[in-house]
Amino acid sequence: MKQSLIRYLPLLLLAAGWELAARLELVSSTALPPLSDVIAAWIDMIKDGELVSNGASSLYRAGAGLALSVIVGTLLGISMAWWKPVNVLVAPLVEIFYPLPKSALIPVTVIWLGFGDGSKILLIFLGCMLPVTIGAFNGARSSEQVLVWSARSMGANRLRMLWDVVLPSAMPELLNGIRTALALAFILLVSSELIVAQKGFGYLIGFLGANGSYDAMYAVVFTVAFLGFAADRIYQTFVHRVLLWRQ
Amino acid sequence: MAAIDQAPLSPPALRILRSTLWAGARLISIVLLLAAWELVVRSGIVTPFQLPALGNVLERIWNDAVSGDLAINTAVTLYRAMIGFFIAAAGGIALGMAMSRNAIARWFFDPLISVGFPMPKIAFLPVVILWLGVFDISKITMIVFDAIFPVVAATVIAIQGVERELIWSARNMGARERELLWQIILPAALPTIMTGLQVALPLSLIVAVVTEMLMGGYGLGGAMMTASRFANSPGVFAGIVEIAVVGYALVKAMALIRRRLLIWHQEAAEPYTQ
Secondary structure (H helix, E strand, O other), rough: HHHHHHHHHHHHHHHHHHHHHOOOOOOOOOOOOOHHHHHHHHHHHHHHHHHHEEEHHHHHHHHHHHHHHHHOOOOOOHHHHHHHHHHHHHHHHHHOOOOOOHHHHHHHHHHHHOOHHHHHHHHHHHHHHHHHHHHHHHHHHHHHHHHHHHHHHHOOOHHHHHHHHHHHHHHHHHHHHHHHHHHHHHHHHHHHHHHHOOOOOHHHHHHHHHHHHHHHHHEEEEEHHHHHHHHHHHHHHHHHHHHHOOO | OHHHHHHHHHHHHHHHHHHHHHHHHHHHOOOOHHHHHHHHHHHHOOOOOOOHHHHHHHHHHHHHHOHHHHHHHHHHHHHHHHHHHHHHHHHHHHHHHHHHOOOOHHHHHHHHHHHHHOOOOOHHHHHHHHOOOHHHHHHHHHHHHHHHHHHHOOOOOHHHOOOOOHHHHHOOOOOOOHHHHHHHHHHHHHHHHHHHHHHHHHHHHHHHHHHHHHHHOHHHHHHHHHHOOOOOOHHHHHHHHHHHHHHHHHHHHHHHHHHHHHHHHHHHHOOOOO
């Protein structure tokens, strides 16, 4: 307890500095409303349900897009490592599309699917798929030949080997790819919602900012930032559990 | 893996033929993709608004190039991305070095980095606009804010990973702290730092494009958003192609620089991947 207090003391110091700077009016209160006002605005928004309903629709979009990208990306990456024809067909496309800043796809997904949930889910799916694919591909490719050979000599068929040897040894890199995808999902979610949306965190931030209720805007910004951070921490705990057998 | 089964059995000539065929086959998917695009457009399943013909998109890119818009927008976007990247690189390496050599700096910045790294920093964009306006300065600030985290994290890990024996021997031979830093620690840490920079560079371009899309104005992202507002879908698709080409060139250039800088390192001798 005391250790983590010392560890996170700098964050508390920054928070105190923020409150002081705003209260002493070292900076204009529109640019930086006091932290206590931001917290009060946050509690208000939780109470009237605004934050919860917008948050739910944002998390639904991110979750759906991410789940799709994990399923399709894993299948694609492992098939690329396992069947050379698939690799030859897919690898050049992956190489071309991987460096493309995925947020450039925002206007296209809007053209295809409109302003609602569909376009955001498609965007997050497309953006998050490649890191997962590359993680699965690198992981599956690096599965030890000795393991593959011994499994084969013990009479495992190809499908059995895929499940028992290749998938477990691909796990660490695959999980790492999914972590990248998780961070990307939040980024794409917020940027697409800031550009066009009728609900969600990004919409709420834009709406509150345009109305000049900056304390509420700060509250939503920090909520999103905290959720991104918390999702990463929870995911890492989960990964640690999954990979326990490796030690 | 199928290749491993068969390769040792075939004579050399056949193997060369096979590898050339595989290399040629790599083009197939790109040709297929373009053919599928053209086919879908011709079939009339989608409206030209949803998917403009490839020809129209190329024409639009050509017009952009001739009128000089393409050069200006690319230059503006690259300018922002590169300024942001270099500030993030210099600041990130300096901060990372300070953190690994000074206990107070580590105590203060470590929680900030570990909390800030996984945050979706783009959410802070409206706050930055509120403070700095919608011009270059706020775009570059956003880029630095996003790109500095991987550099700091990589630098800290890199310096921690420098072999103790190297440092001890240098000290033993009378190296001063300054020499130690510049001649031993930094070169030994360079491969990992470069990996951090290789994450930060595409990130800089991503943030440059997003901030342009959100704030408007010149730049590849801004031009694309303008096209989107006027429902000009060839313009939108042309924007994607232009941004993709710039992104591809940046990533390739960075990989090349890495190989040149690390020519002395054992990784340069390894087969080139990516």
